[in-house]
Amino acid sequence: MKFIIKILKDFPAYLWSGWGAIASIFLFIALWDVGNQVYGNLVLPSPLETFQTLFVMLQDDSLLAEIKTTLYRASVGFGISLLFGSLLGLFAGFFVTASIMSRPIVTILVGMPPIAWIVLAMIWFGMGDETVIFTVIVASFPIIFVGALQGTRTLDGDLKEMAKSFKLPWHMKFLDVYFPHIFSYVFPAWVSALGMSWKIVVMAELLATSDGIGASLAVARSQLDTPAALALVVIMIGSLMFIEYIILEPIKREVELWRN
Amino acid sequence: MEKLEVKGLNHSFGFTKILKDIDFTLQKGEVLSIVGPSGGGKTTLLHLCANLLDVEEGKVTNTFRSSAFAFQDARLLPWKNVIDNISLGLLAYGCKKNVATQQSKEIAIRFGLEEDDFDKFPKDLSGGMRQRVSFARALVVKPSLLFLDEPFSALDIGLKKELQSILINMIDKKEISILFITHDLMEAIRLSDKILLLKADPGHVVKKFSYDMPQKDRDDKYVYAQSAKILQDEEIIDTFELELK
Ligand SMILES: Nc1ncnc2c1ncn2[C@@H]1O[C@H](COP(=O)(O)OP(=O)(O)O)[C@@H](O)[C@H]1O
Numbered sequence: 305m306k307f308i309i310k311i312l313k314d315f316p317a318y319l320w321s322g323w324g325a326i327a328s329i330f331l332f333i334a335l336w337d338v339g340n341q342v343y344g345n346l347v348l349p350s351p352l353e354t355f356q357t358l359f360v361m362l363q364d365d366s367l368l369a370e371i372k373t374t375l376y377r378a379s380v381g382f383g384i385s386l387l388f389g390s391l392l393g394l395f396a397g398f399f400v401t402a403s404i405m406s407r408p409i410v411t412i413l414v415g416m417p418p419i420a421w422i423v424l425a426m427i428w429f430g431m432g433d434e435t436v437i438f439t440v441i442v443a444s445f446p447i448i449f450v451g452a453l454q455g456t457r458t459l460d461g462d463l464k465e466m467a468k469s470f471k472l473p474w475h476m477k478f479l480d481v482y483f484p485h486i487f488s489y490v491f492p493a494w495v496s497a498l499g500m501s502w503k504i505v506v507m508a509e510l511l512a513t514s515d516g517i518g519a520s521l522a523v524a525r526s527q528l529d530t531p532a533a534l535a536l537v538v539i540m541i542g543s544l545m546f547i548e549y550i551i552l553e554p555i556k557r558e559v560e561l562w563r564n
Numbered sequence: 565m566e567k568l569e570v571k572g573l574n575h576s577f578g579f580t581k582i583l584k585d586i587d588f589t590l591q592k593g594e595v596l597s598i599v600g601p602s603g604g605g606k607t608t609l610l611h612l613c614a615n616l617l618d619v620e621e622g623k624v625t626n627t628f629r630s631s632a633f634a635f636q637d638a639r640l641l642p643w644k645n646v647i648d649n650i651s652l653g654l655l656a657y658g659c660k661k662n663v664a665t666q667q668s669k670e671i672a673i674r675f676g677l678e679e680d681d682f683d684k685f686p687k688d689l690s691g692g693m694r695q696r697v698s699f700a701r702a703l704v705v706k707p708s709l710l711f712l713d714e715p716f717s718a719l720d721i722g723l724k725k726e727l728q729s730i731l732i733n734m735i736d737k738k739e740i741s742i743l744f745i746t747h748d749l750m751e752a753i754r755l756s757d758k759i760l761l762l763k764a765d766p767g768h769v770v771k772k773f774s775y776d777m778p779q780k781d782r783d784d785k786y787v788y789a790q791s792a793k794i795l796q797d798e799e800i801i802d803t804f805e806l807e808l809k
């Protein structure tokens with residue numbers, strides 16, 4: 305609780321520090337506009353036109369429904385990875401045999417291109433939610449698993465010894481000695497897995513479903529509706545940036561204050 | 565009567581014998597030092613006594629009511645501030661959070677930390693300050709037996725003297741018993757009632773010395789004189805060979 309209040313208290317200062325980021329976004333938009341003037345509206349619609357299209361699209365309930373569908377798939381897939389990736393990673397980290405055995409599996413999961421998973425999932429599950437959710441899980445699970453595994457494997461033996469010498473009861477050992485260290489590995493893994501989920505969900509939808517943001521993108525492509533495609537891209541990037549910079553980054557800062 | 569008794573202790577890591585036939589008894593209120601060259605198995609011996617390592621051969625009987633450990637490096641939890649680090653041992657004993665915080669603040673001041681430092685994380689402390697915190701953390705639980713593993717070796721002279729005089733004060737009041745490990749003979753002479761000299765490969769006790777003068781009456785002259793006396797011994801020159809060169 306104290307912790308949440310601290311995050312909220314430091315939030316304005318954090319936002320203030322974001323001027324640099326905002327400046328670079330504006331610079332990017334300016335370059336985009338230059339691109340529009342060089343290549344023309346069909347290839348690269350102007351930022352203004354894109355944002356106008358976006359505004360019109362957001363008035364439309366059907367797009368909101370698509371966004372909801374995509375959000376649902378991404379959260380279910382990410383949620384499952386979060387839960388099982390963290391738990392299994394911790395488990396594998398605590399047992400040497402399990403961590404050795406899990407390595408080749410992780411290599412396969414990481415090394416296999418997501419597009420191959422999508423094809424397999426389409427064969428196994430057909431066109432629908434399951435295919436998308438499955439692809440999100442296989443893409444984000446190994447990131448979280450490896451984070452939790454490494455966090456557990458790198459626990460400091462000296463600190464464990466210290467904990468033993470002070471006869472810390474097991475719950476203090478876990479909360480005060482193990483957890484902060486493991487969390488400092490797992491949390492960044494969650495963040496990158498979330499980004500990965502958001503990218504993969506759209507890709508899987510584009511290929512394997514008839515609804516969701518990805519499917520809308522496919523429609524925009526087939527109609528050569530570049531402003532709509534760009535507007536969808538803006539939605540994807542905007543929501544990712546919102547989650548990352550407005551929600552996760554402030555938490556990360558507080559959590560990692562103790563780090564160098 | 566509280567005491568620590570070590571009988572016929574042997575220890576090996578793999579096929580290398582590290583400790584051979586160690587016997588000694590540490591009585592309540594005593595300071596016993598084990599002095600020997602680096603790599604001689606001192607830390608291993610201390611860990612066996614403190615139950616941080618499992619005894620394989622021989623016997624360690626510890627009847628002291630409570631114990632604490634100060635390590636060579638401070639071993640603070642990097643994600644906890646100064647006060648939370650100090651109160652760790654108190655909380656482990658089931659002390660209430662606010663009581664533990666209060667006691668930790670008091671002892672922190674006694675160990676030369678300032679109020680401004682209380683909320684700092686270890687990364688923002690100097691090496692000396694970290695060691696102060698480590699000492700405070702060990703002593704705040706008022707241990708009956710204190711294990712010290714070369715805790716002064718990385719400190720500057722001033723801080724070394726300061727921490728030692730806090731210990732000497734406690735020794736004088738018979739508040740504490742200490743098992744002290746060091747490679748510094750003079751340090752041992754300043755603090756100990758008994759000194760065991762540990763020779764390496766494998767670690768075994770070659771000599772014992774006793775000192776009766778109360779610790780708080782020992783001045784530099786006494787320490788130098790006693791060191792000089794000890795260093796005339798062939799056995800010791802042999803043991804410390806590497807160090808004296
Ligand atoms: N966990 C361990 N596994 C194997 N060898 C060890 C271990 N701990 C210490 N040793 C070895 O035991 C010897 C004594 O080490 P140590 O007790 O730390 O000596 P000291 O504290 O006197 O410098 C060293 O040669 C060291 O390499």
Ligand SMILES: [Mg+2]
Binds near residue numbers: 606607713
């Ligand atoms: Mg040592």
